[in-house]
Amino acid sequence: MLKYFGKRLLVLLSVLVGVVLFVSTLTYLIPGDPATIILSQRATPEVRQKLIHELGLDLPPLVRFGQYWWKIFHGDFGYYMLSGRPVLPEVLSAVPYTFILATVGIFFSLFIGMVLGILSIYYKDTLFDHILDVLSATALSVVQYVAALGLMLVFSVALDWFPAIGMGDKGDIVGQIRHLVLPVLALSISWIGYIQRIVRQVLAETLFSEYVKTAKSFGIPRRRIIIRHCLRNAVKPLVTVVVTGWGALLGGSVFIESIFARKGLGRLIVTALTQRDYYVAQAGIMVAVVLFIIAVMLAEIINAVVDPRIRLE
Amino acid sequence: MDKEVILEIRNLSVRYRTRKGPIMPVANVSLRVREGECLGIAGESGCGKSTLALAVMKLLPPNARISTGSILLNGEDLVPLSEKEYGRRIWGKRIIMISQNPHDALDPVFRVRDQLEEILWVHEKSQPGNHTAQRESHGHEIERILTGMGIPDISRVLGAYPHQLSGGMKQRILTAMAFFCNPSILIADEPTTALDTTIAAQVTEMFKDLMKAHSTSLVYISHDLALLSELSTSVAVMYAGEIVEYGKTADIASKPMHPYTTALLAALPSASKSRLDSIPGRVPDLSNPTRLCQFSPRCREKGGWCTEEKPELLEVTPGHWARCSKFLTTDTDRSIHGAR
């Protein structure tokens, strides 16, 4: 089995290289010249030339591309264009915040989504099932930044139960939790809908499988069949969706982080892209991709553990 | 001498919604299963025998419904029962069914031991008396049951996952567990079809021993008449959703009445026969059942009377019914439905 994972790791590493190559070519092609965007209106032409030369923006793209890669090879991931600070520490410092948001968000949606999925199977084809079906479709359609604003207006402005922006100061755990509630809610509404639909669909399929017929005919109670047998077999597709979703969220959810003013990878990458801060964007995307690949590996390991057929291949 | 009737199916019909419109794979079938006996149901594939079994077990797929008739278990009609009531009183306690295809019959993600222990636990919970049997004792009990059934190398089998075992092994395990649960009726839906002959013979032997050891009455579905004649006390032959002949095994084996049964018996290989007769034509399409005798297009003994009206299931000799107009001339009109 280790050989199997070894091969998979190699493939995923090659994917990382592929994505990184794709990223660096992409960010160079984005129009808009950084010097104009960064420097103030009062900058004189000489200052502009100085900056362009310093940043190496006047070199032909291929040379810059090579230079960039040569530096990466030596562990230098480039620097902020304006302040010259090295990029990697800043990007890595954003990861824990995104990690917390992504993990809490995905597990919260997983829990609620599964409960609703099981309920809708338990009461299959009743009115309750159809209502849940429509509700999950509505949840799916919730656009993140609209949800974020709505939750803020209701819970922060009107009811003032939770703070609107920020992450709470370092020591104060209660504050950090209170700052986490609204972003997690805004993040997980669409995921709850998505997971509920998947759980319901997979359970529906397993409900008509042979082994469920055998279990039924041996008198095993319905609740036990759904929880033990159907759900256990639903874990595999569910894990793939949840863990890849978690990986994508590790790439940071752009809207949630910028509206709730939370530090995060997604916001960092998008601000860097809009300010054409190439090195920050590329480093950010690389870190996000590495996290995503770790998530994919995790998914495959969990699938192997859950499904003996893969493990003993 | 007849034993008491435990399960009676009275003109049961099942309706399927399919792509080509509604069809009736089971058309007002009536049968009786006596206690401790084995009723064999024979017929070519597509004649509705499995649908009949699923109907009795209330495991019909979503696009099928019991349209008419009733299923009486010790006098209680099961058709109106809900799935919940089936779960509480019937499944695993009064009736158990073993499916035709052993390969998917066990949950792929659980070890065999866990699934058997679950069945055991459920079974014990339903027994009156205390439920404090510990988990260890389950383990021993299972080994005791399986060794009793002559299944070799128990520890490997129990520790394995379903996909690591052969079809035959899985079928034997399921049969052993079914008999252990001691249901009043065990429905075996062609348990040996998916197995090769040697293993099939072992499984059949197993059924015979278990029949003797337990008081369970068996409904054995197969397309192999030879097998049924060994195993069952009475046989019902089905064709295109209808019972065409029904009676004691001995009567049917010796004096088959319905042309279809005679043709089936003729098709069986035996030492004396050099060439096998085959039945010309194909199984009729169930989506437009004829008003007349379904078998007439392939019947050798076709006569004038076949085209007049639909033959009834008539009791030609006591305890031996056949659905063929040729018996009408001897004005025997005691059809199955009128029987006591």
Place this chain on the structure above:
Amino acid sequence: MKRFSVLVILLVAASVLAFAAPEKVLRATSTWQASFDTASVGSGNIPVHSLIYEWLVRYKGGTAEVEPWLAKSWEVSKDGTTVTFRLQQGVQFHKGYGEFTADDVKFSIERIVKEKLPEAETWKNLDRVEVVDKYTVKLIMKSPTPTIFTIALPFQAGQIFCKKAVEEMGASAFNKTPVGTGPFEMTSFEVGQSITLTKFAKYWGKRTLDADKVVFSFPSDPLTALQAGDLDFAPVYSALNIADGKKAAGLDAVFRLTRFWWVSLPCTDPILKDVNARKAIRAALDIDAIVKVAGFGIAPRGYAMVPPGLPGYWKDAPKYSRDLAKAKEFLKAAGYPNGFTVPFLANSNTNDPAVEIIRQNLAEVGIKLDVNSVEDSTYWSLAPTGKYITIISYQTLPDAGYTLCWFVSDQFWNTMKWSNKQFDDLYNKGQMTMDKNERAQIHIKMQQLMDDDCAMAYVGYLPNGVIYRKGAVDFGPNNEALLVNGVVDTSRIRMK
């Protein structure tokens, strides 16, 4: 159960601690500035940097006049080329970098010119800075320069840095740990997330803002944060934000109408290089509709570039109103009787409704606009190229010369690429004349030239100011905390 009770005690202790010492914290937001070395970056983020750095002279509350600050007093030489400053004594720099002396003034100003930093243009006329003694310094200019007191010293180019700190730390470290003489010193910051400034105990001057800590954060939607009470004030520079701020319960807005707002008509465009084509566009535009739709009841219509109330305001500028017949005439004169097609640049992030009004106005006379709606950064990269008509607004500065400097020939930010020799000469002359009225007349003449040549269609004045929570902060008498061009100087804010 035992572990749970320990957790409860811990939580209670943590929350009590938080309330034990009620610090007075001012929470605000502003634009994120990657570096705190405002000289090297050019556009200082005034709301933040006004707490850290100070000036020799600073603007009097809400006016273009200046008052002594780090310089107690000063005399100007007869020929107007030399200014001698007497400095405050005993002023301490942050983080124990010692006392503020004349060397720091010399270093701060000459550094800009020597290293060609963005504000080098402002000190173009500087000869040298001479240290007379520890608390006296002489500013010697090549020729009399009125801009010293109007824009150079009290604004970006005049912030005083600590010579010792910059030399010891080196530029890259300095831009992370700024050292100035301001009432607050920067204690921590997280990139793109927050900046924290704490009270500088040994501050020399009279303190207006008596907060213990000032925290800047950067939400993308500050209005909701204000309503939720997580922010006290937020600088804004759009009519919509100010209108929303005034409308929202519990909030109010203070602003000055100092961003001049105009439709830029590119003069090097093959069709629009003919003045008649440009005049046709100006005649076809319904400016009042634009102001009504995109002004949100805050931004008024304007007829010239320098806003009213600032020196150089052109009182009797011509007031154009929409005249389709005239527009048709101009089109015929330009040789395009049934109109033409020109590219238009729009900023998609602002969802500006004016774009649609302009498109429909011009369509009525046959001028078809090929609208490119691009995101913010691409917009500000393409705007200065002079290939598009666009509706745009620039920040005015207290000195009218610096408002008009953008339209000198081959200036990078001259979006129309309009060049007029007479305009350039007037600009240089303006930078030399010391007399205020004469200088104002020159600036008015410059605006007339631009108007005659129809390089742009004036629209009006957009607001630049602050939204704040009522009862949280106060901006002083006639909003003195708001500089004359609407930028907020946080050190002059009063907490309620």
Place this chain on the structure above:
Amino acid sequence: MGYGNTLQNALKNLGLRAFHKIRKQKWVIAKIVRNPSAMVGAFIVALMIISAVFAPWIAPHDPLKTDIEHRFEGPSAHYLLGTDELGRDTLARIIYGARTTVPIIFGVVVLGAAIGVLLGILAGYYSGTFLDKLLLWIFDVISTFPGIILVLALVAIFGSSDLVLTLILAFWRIPSYGRISRTEILSIKNETYVKAAEALGARRWRIILSHMLPNSLPPIIVLGGMDLGVVVMSIAGLSYLGLGMQPPKPSWGGMLSIGYTYIRQSPWLIIWGCVTLVIIMIGCSLFSGGLRASLKPEESLSE
């Protein structure tokens, strides 16, 4: 299924004889008709297409005509759903929004599915070979990119005209179609009837097109149904970042981000934006759910 029957009786009582005729002809449609939620879904999807095709005849006003005196108004007799920042009628903009958005979302789904399925079938059929690994590698590269950032970068480079946006979003959706069709092909590949066809010497392409493609269609159509809603949401996300569709044409995604900008001037814009999106999403999900139920091969008579 008591719930389903009452709906049908209601329809019967309405005397919709035609309704009965439909039921007889098409089995798939009959299956959908039996399933009420699929009915609702089909109705909404039809509504979307009708408003896209017949927009000029349905819309009460011209979506581009501005009315400066009545800006940011709530629903009124004249403007049923109220007006936007330029006084344009919101209802007309929603209906005309279909005209711009429906071609894009169907374009994205059809294009993404076509390329994705093609590559998926190739990968599935030649599974184990280098081609399979390469295609899977490409799928991984595209889908590993963190969500909207890939689309954002591509739109920033190639601009956001309708065609370019469709191509980019289709490119982004290829991996999900590719993977689904590949797994379908793998499961079908060693089915007996495929082996039989190969044994009979059928040419490879004929097998793929005649046998494999029809069988792998159901899950792909279902994913396509769901994707319609997802694409609208990504356009909404892009418009928020300023990379949405070119104004002044109205678009469903654009409405949300404009509604967000002017929420304090008039909350109606974002309300109707969300309502439209919710209806579309419900429509697509229920319709695709219905498709899945009806396209699933019947529970064959397990003889």
